[in-house]
Structure formats: structure tokens, C-alpha cells
Amino acid sequence: MDIFQAMRVFVRVVETGSFTAAAQALGYSTAQTSRLLSELESSLQARLLQRSTRRLALTEVGMRYLERCRLILGEVDDANAEAGGAHLIPRGHLRVQSTTGIGIQLLAPLIAKYTDLYPQVNVDLTLSQRQPDLLEEGHDVVITLSAQLPDSDLVGQQLGSIYSVISAAPSYLQKHGIPQTPEELSEHRCLHLIDPLFTDSWTFRNEHSEQSIRPGEVFRVNVAEAMAKAAESGLGVCLMPDYVAMGSYLSGALVRLLPHHRLHEKSIYALYPSRRFLDAKVKTWVEFLKIEIPRMLEEHQAIADDPAHWA
CATH class of the missing domain: 1.10.10.10 (Winged helix-like DNA-binding domain superfamily/Winged helix DNA-binding domain)
Incomplete structure (x- = not known):
């Protein structure tokens, strides 16, 4: 039998x-x-x-x-x-998990381009503020942020680096003035992004000193996109990842403050199980992101570093 x-x-x-x-x-x-x-x-x-x-x-x-x-x-x-031949031909369901901001701002705009290249692949994108157990929850690839490669049995590929920028709406700055130094932020209404991937303090470092600012309690939120909308309304000064701020800079809804400072620098990683025969959809997705994510981040950096978007 x-x-x-x-x-x-x-x-x-x-x-x-x-x-x-x-x-x-x-x-x-x-x-x-x-x-x-x-x-x-x-x-x-x-x-x-x-x-x-x-x-x-x-x-x-x-x-x-x-x-x-x-x-x-x-x-x-x-x-x-x-x-x-599954390791040769990309096809089937590609299950991707990502932090919310990266998923909305970076991955979602790229999925159409990827599926145009590989039409036999269907993408399931799950967004969450936590990092899941990839194997237990059935994801093929996890996209996450970390200061260094997470210690795990998974394969990790670095896709690029991001940092956080300080921003405010022109309407807020007209009423309260433009802070010129980190110390002056203590005189402003600083909004609080609650995110396990970032520290609560805004820490400014240089070769001589370190200055930390604690954001206030007037507004606290755990999703950076909501923080951007609140700041655009003139609620106060915010610190959020650069990839979230870019659209607001281009529209003029927000401007960058203290542009010579970059805070909360982290790397973007793609994590996936180590397999002798790596599924083609996983391999092509990661290789695609290794090309497209750095390109997008370079465009973001050019926008953030453009004095036209500074206060």
C-alpha cells in the first residue's frame, strides 16, 4: 500500500x-x-x-x-x-507582512509594478505595528525596521535606511515662531508618536553633546499617517519617519524644521525562512524590493534635503 x-x-x-x-x-x-x-x-x-x-x-x-x-x-x-519548478517560476499567493507606515507608503505603490512583472503572483499584504512569528502565522516575507539585523533563524536582506524628520504646518509656525535649535522645541507643542519601533524621546546628538526632548501629552497617536494629518491642521510640531512626511512636504501642508538633524535612523529588512529551494515568488519579491526601495528612499531624501521644503 x-x-x-x-x-x-x-x-x-x-x-x-x-x-x-x-x-x-x-x-x-x-x-x-x-x-x-x-x-x-x-x-x-x-x-x-x-x-x-x-x-x-x-x-x-x-x-x-x-x-x-x-x-x-x-x-x-x-x-x-x-x-x-516552484523555485523557477514565480506564481501563487505571496503573503507579505509589514509595519503599517512602510506598507502604506512604500510597498503598496510597488505591488502593481511587481505584479505587472510577475502576473501569476497574487500578493496578500498584512499591515501591523508588531513583528509577527513568520513561520507560525504563515507569512512568506516580513518587512520590518530595526537598528540592526534582527537576531533570528531567518534570512535577512537590508533594503535601505530611513530616518525621522521634524515638521510643522506653516499655520502653526506663523502663530508660534520657528524653532532654530533643539533647545527651543521645549517652548513648542510637540506631538507624541507612540510606536514600539521608536523611542519616546527626541534625541539630538552631535560630537559634543546630546539633547533629549520629551513630546507632550496634548496629542498622542500610534500611526504616523494620523500624526501627519494632525500636524497639517496646525496642532503642533511632530517627529515622524521621512517616508510619511514626503507627501506633506510636496503639498506644502508641512515644512521641515531643524533640517540638519536626522533622528531615529533605522534599516529596512526583508526577513524570510531559509530554504534550500527558495520559492521564486519570495526570491523575485525581495530582489525587486532591493532595487525599488533604495530608489524611492533616494527620492525622499532629495525632497527632505531641498531647502524649498524647509521652514
Whole structure:
């Protein structure tokens, strides 16, 4: 008896609800299907299905065995797909998890371009402020921020570096003046971005000293895009990642303050499982990002460093 063949018969009989339907789906005769299931039960010395003339019902043992069979057959199918060319042809569902800001500002605009290049790939993008367990939650690639490569068993590819910029709306600056030094920020309404990837303090460092500013309580939010909207309304001075501020600089809704300072510098990493046969959709996605993300970040830096967008 071919144990994998017998497992597939068992799973298909359960899914279709009959030996006849399972036999038709698998290309067997009904007699072959029935015989294979009987041989499987004999080898296990356990009854998997209760049979009657009207219906089939899983036994308690059968329910547990069904779950294991699906897991095992899934692994077998993955192995066969890799051997059959999944590592050569990008196709299937690419499950990507990313921090919210990077997903909205960097990844979402690139997905159309990637799928134009690889039309057999469908992208599922999940946004979250936390870093998930990639293997347990079923993601293919995680895009995250870190000061250095996270210590894990995953493969990590650096995609570029970002930093945070200080910004305010022209309407706020007209009322309250333009701070010229970090020390002067203590006289302003500083908005608080709550993000586990960034410290609560705004720390300015140079070769001679270090100055830290604690943002206030007047407005606290955990998503940088919401922070940008609040700052655009004239609520106060904000510190947020450069990729979030760029659109507001271009529209004139925000201007950059203290432009010679960069805070909270971090690297963007793509993390994925180490496999001998790396799935083509993962490989091409990461290679695509290694080209496109630096290009986008270079454009952002040019905008942030343009005096036309400074206060």
C-alpha cells in the first residue's frame, strides 16, 4: 500500500462525502477507493470512518488523523512543487507582512509594478505595528525596521535606511515662531508618536553633546499617517519617519524644521525562512524590493534635503 496515496483517498472521501465522488476526483474506481481506505484502516488498526448506506462519519481517531494527513500532504505537495519548478517560476499567493507606515507608503505603490512583472503572483499584504512569528502565522516575507539585523533563524536582506524628520504646518509656525535649535522645541507643542519601533524621546546628538526632548501629552497617536494629518491642521510640531512626511512636504501642508538633524535612523529588512529551494515568488519579491526601495528612499531624501521644503 502507498501510504500517501491512501492518505489522499481518505482526505478526499471526507471532503466529498462519498467514495464515488472521491473516486471520480482522483481517477480511481469506487472499488479501488474503498479498498485503499480499508487497507489504510487495517495498517493503522483503527477505524477512521463509520459507514452506512446513507452517510459517512468521522470517528474521533479519524478526526485527529485527518488533521495530520492534511499537514503531511501539504508538505509533500510543497516539496513536489519545489522540485517541479516552484523555485523557477514565480506564481501563487505571496503573503507579505509589514509595519503599517512602510506598507502604506512604500510597498503598496510597488505591488502593481511587481505584479505587472510577475502576473501569476497574487500578493496578500498584512499591515501591523508588531513583528509577527513568520513561520507560525504563515507569512512568506516580513518587512520590518530595526537598528540592526534582527537576531533570528531567518534570512535577512537590508533594503535601505530611513530616518525621522521634524515638521510643522506653516499655520502653526506663523502663530508660534520657528524653532532654530533643539533647545527651543521645549517652548513648542510637540506631538507624541507612540510606536514600539521608536523611542519616546527626541534625541539630538552631535560630537559634543546630546539633547533629549520629551513630546507632550496634548496629542498622542500610534500611526504616523494620523500624526501627519494632525500636524497639517496646525496642532503642533511632530517627529515622524521621512517616508510619511514626503507627501506633506510636496503639498506644502508641512515644512521641515531643524533640517540638519536626522533622528531615529533605522534599516529596512526583508526577513524570510531559509530554504534550500527558495520559492521564486519570495526570491523575485525581495530582489525587486532591493532595487525599488533604495530608489524611492533616494527620492525622499532629495525632497527632505531641498531647502524649498524647509521652514
